[in-house]
Amino acid sequence: MSQMKVVPGIKITPAIMIANALPDMDYPAYSSTAAYNIGDYVTIDLINYQALVANTNRHPVTDTATPAAWQAIGWVNKYRMFNKNIGNTWQIGTFTSSPESIDLTIRPGKRINAIGLVxxxxxxxxxxxxxxxxxxxxYDKTFAMSRKAGGSWYQYYFGPFTTKDNLAEFNLPPINNADIRVIISAPGGTAQVGMMVIGWAKNLGTAVYDTSFGRKKYSTIKEEFDGSVTMTKRGRRRSIDFQVVLLDDDEISSTQRVLDDVDDTPALFVGSSELSYTIIVGIFDDFDTALPTYNFGKYTLKVRSLS
Structure with missing residues (x-):
């Protein structure tokens, strides 16, 4: 059993990201005089666009002619770990990546006490x-995300690495003028982060062991008349059905108020920071609870990932 927490994330903008070596643009800037071909890419205001038709002087943002000349394909690599949505559409399966490491510094301008990466x-x-x-x-702490398997000298030298994909920390000093530097290191490889959330953690009760997990993939498989198979790879979503206990009548009302604040808003949900598979960034679908008896209540919180 562990304290269930939610962290509504603060919006990460260029104004508060005071250091990050990753480029602001993945592709050249749009030019009204350039002749674009189908499949060409441009970047405007941290969003990438792909040309759907050959065109000149059809601005990806302001052009309203049909058929559309451009399609927004997502945020630039630098901000993909903070933003997934174009309007009301969220793109799953995207991430920020960089050879060897991702090193950034954020100045929130307000008190925060929690950070999560998935x-x-x-x-x-x-x-x-x-x-x-x-x-x-x-505050200065390093978290190991992979380590050699233990148990014997053979496993240590020849066994596979054990890894964890998610991290949540709730012990950051709540100082309102602090800078937070995050260094994601992958020596000899590619550092990658699906989403990162910083904010103020709020309690939702006590998570218990009946919590269940799921994963749904959205790839499609099409069988042809001759038996051949065409597979189209797409993203996947994690899901967690948290089982949470409330030990006081007042906790039900306070939990409902906290969830109202993150209704249809992505947030970091954590069943236990010690169990990385109970850490998820997403939205909750349902909040089902029964009438508490003897100051004891239990509810199910269904969370679906957006990373």
Whole structure:
């Protein structure tokens, strides 16, 4: 059993991301005088677009002629770990990646006490908090995301690495003028993050062991008349049905208020920070609870990932 938490994330904008070596543009900027062919790419305001038809002087954002000349295909690599949506459409299966490491610094401008990363491919994640005018970091901790299997010398030297994809930390000092530096390291490989959320953690009760997990993929398989198979790879979504206990009548009302604040809004949900598979960024579908008896209530919280 562990304290169930939710973290509504703050919006990460260029104004608060004060350091990040990744480029702001994945493709050349759009030009009204350029002749574009089908399949060409441009970047405008941190969003990538692909040409659907050959065109000149048809702006990807403002052009309203039909058929459409451009299609928005998602955020640039630099911001993909913070933003998945184009309008009301969320793109699953996308991530920010970079050879060897991703190193960024965020200045939230408000108090936060929690950070979560999902869909991580790295050997370690280091989180450092500093305050202007203070020589030493107020928080500096490195989390191992992969390690050698133990049990015997053979397993250590020849066995596979054990890995975890998700991380949640709730012990950040709540200082309102701190800078948060996050370093995702993958020496010799490619560092990758599906989503990162920072914000203020709120309690939702006590998660218990009846929690269940699922995963749905959206790839399609089409069988042809001759028996051949065409497979189209698409994204997948994780799901967690948290079983949560409330030990006080007042917790039901307070939990409902907290969930109202994240209704239809992506947030970090954590059953236990010690169990990485109970960490998910997404939206909750349902909140089902029974009438509490003897100051004991239990509810199911169904969360579906957006990463």
């Amino acid at each position: 869909g991580v491919r790295a050997s370690s994640v280091r989180i450092v908090m500093t305050v202007p005018g203070v020589a030493d970091a107020v």
